[in-house]
Amino acid sequence: MTNPPGLLISAPSSGTGKTTVMLGLLRALAEDGLTVQPFKSGPDYIDPAFHRAAAGRASFNLDSWAMGAPLLGAIAAQAKGADIVVAEGSMGLFDGVAKPGELGHGSSAETALRMGWPVVLVLDVGGQAQSAAATALGFRMYNPDLPFAGVILNRCASPRHERLTRLGMERAGLPVLGVLPRRGDLTLPERHLGLIQAVEHPDLESAIAGYAAFLREHVELEAIKRAASSGPMGPSSAALPRPPAQRIALARDAAFSFTYPHLLEGWRAAGAEILPFSPLADEAPAPDADLVWLPGGYPELHAGTLAAAERFLTGLRRHAETRPVHGECGGYMALGEGLIDKDGTRHRMAGLLGLVTSYEKRRFNLGYRRAELLADMPGFSAGTALRGHEFHYSSIVEQSDVPLARVFDAEGAEGPQTGSRRGHVTGTFFHLIAEASA
Known part of the structure; x- marks a missing residue:
């Protein structure tokens, strides 16, 4: 076929x-x-x-x-x-x-x-x-x-x-x-x-x-x-990524939109429920969700709106008291203590991690990443190797939490942007693509 x-x-x-x-x-x-x-x-x-x-x-x-x-x-x-x-x-x-x-x-x-x-x-x-x-x-x-x-x-x-x-x-x-x-x-x-x-x-x-x-x-x-021409058909959708939880509250708006389509397709194919919500519209994640997932995007363009989104922030903090929250890149930044925009204004974020990031002096971060987890994150246990991609212009000002992973670039050089974890909350600068063996 x-x-x-x-x-x-x-x-x-x-x-x-x-x-x-x-x-x-x-x-x-x-x-x-x-x-x-x-x-x-x-x-x-x-x-x-x-x-x-x-x-x-x-x-x-x-x-x-x-x-x-x-x-x-x-x-x-x-x-x-x-x-x-x-x-x-x-x-x-x-x-x-x-x-x-x-x-x-x-x-x-x-x-x-x-x-x-x-x-x-x-x-x-x-x-x-x-x-x-x-x-x-x-x-x-x-x-x-x-x-x-x-x-x-x-x-x-x-x-x-x-x-x-x-x-x-x-x-x-x-x-x-x-x-x-x-x-x-x-x-x-x-x-x-x-x-x-x-x-x-x-x-x-x-x-x-x-x-x-x-x-x-x-x-x-x-x-x-x-x-147009083609090669042989691949295997069934069973090889798509498995969901990290059954009911996943997924941030979805102009500030948080960078989720790889194959991940969402795999989650849905395995029967997970995707529950979209908009932080920019001050919507809280579904209170009965098993996991809140904040993708990457452009939070730096909407930092003031996010800082004032009390229903979103309160719902996120309440969820994190008992259940996992994970953020990627822009979502990771939003989980931190603060985000400094290009004009030097600091905006209060969720405060679930001790991360402070800044766009005041742009720093280019681009490339594939291989991560070896030092602790569990949603969907993966400690010791798992993941592959992803990082692309942003922010720099870390403060990071007071323990590292989530050892992170290497495509040539094997270890980098300082390890992600972090605190309680039920984890975050990474890289966008997850796949488990390394997938």
């Missing part, structure tokens, strides 16, 4: 327009009556929500550094019932870490190889013509085993520019699947972690419809459909 045929949209680097191509292609294919399954290669927290808005179907991350073969197969199996798969790469096609994880180095090329998806390479051809073919050919030949569908030429300045660039591609023997003229309005708004969240876009539906119309005019959709 095989997965539906698929493609992976990638590029030589970030900033080439692949997300615009991805969203337009998802919507255009859906408009043609196809059931389209989106995926995201790598640990990005934000793009899957955009994919879902474009395709009308949940998107999932596939990560060859953090996920073992059983979990990768279980996530790939979420494409069951789809007519075509379209996956979006991260960074450049071959970009990954120096040391492999469970399966590999975490590159988009590894995802494409594992799943049997031919690569569509989006090239920004601004400032060059025939020379763009040398770049494309280098990507085509870097790993000859990688299936390659062709190229989409982005930001083409004129008919003459297109003609010259196509000449180079013809000489290199590379199929041109589309040529997108330069348009300044085809960009998505960004902030310091990348794109703004889908829920924050002022008119996302209109934007996606515009991308689809643009691609329909300038891309050979039928050729793209014909290029």
Whole structure:
């Protein structure tokens, strides 16, 4: 049995327009009556929500550094019932870490190889013509085993520019699947972690419809459909992550939204109840929940609102007296004593941990993490190894609690951001992706 045929949209680097191509292609294919399954290669927290808005179907991350073969197969199996798969790469096609994880180095090329998806390479051809073919050919030949569908030429300045660039591609023997003229309005708004969240876009539906119309005019959709291919079907959803509790109160709003879709799918598939609530709307977690989970997000943009959310804070503190609370990154910060915003103003947080974090002097924290738990956390016992990803600009000012884990980067270097625990409360700066053996 095989997965539906698929493609992976990638590029030589970030900033080439692949997300615009991805969203337009998802919507255009859906408009043609196809059931389209989106995926995201790598640990990005934000793009899957955009994919879902474009395709009308949940998107999932596939990560060859953090996920073992059983979990990768279980996530790939979420494409069951789809007519075509379209996956979006991260960074450049071959970009990954120096040391492999469970399966590999975490590159988009590894995802494409594992799943049997031919690569569509989006090239920004601004400032060059025939020379763009040398770049494309280098990507085509870097790993000859990688299936390659062709190229989409982005930001083409004129008919003459297109003609010259196509000449180079013809000489290199590379199929041109589309040529997108330069348009300044085809960009998505960004902030310091990348794109703004889908829920924050002022008119996302209109934007996606515009991308689809643009691609329909300038891309050979039928050729793209014909290029799609796939590998063998993975195992059943039984390999998805198990829930850390039966009734899980999950913070869910513009301040707390970075939860990997495969985690939630695994929790629901195992029968757990997800009970969403909004701290920004001053909602308390469900009083009969077994666990409160605060995901990452942008609490620093809403620190004043969170500090004044008395029903939320009171309900959270009451829950923590007898039952577990866990926070990731932004959720971890909200569990602390205080959060200092970029202007230097300190905002009172929940006070369930002794953590104080600051954005006054931005410090870049980015990369995969391997954690060895020193104590239990929801869903995992002490001694378990976890894999996750960290991406934030905050720094620790105070941390008075005992460490939750020993935390290492992708190259094995141990770091100081250990997470912390106090009573029933735990928190980490990394976003959980999987148990290391999954």
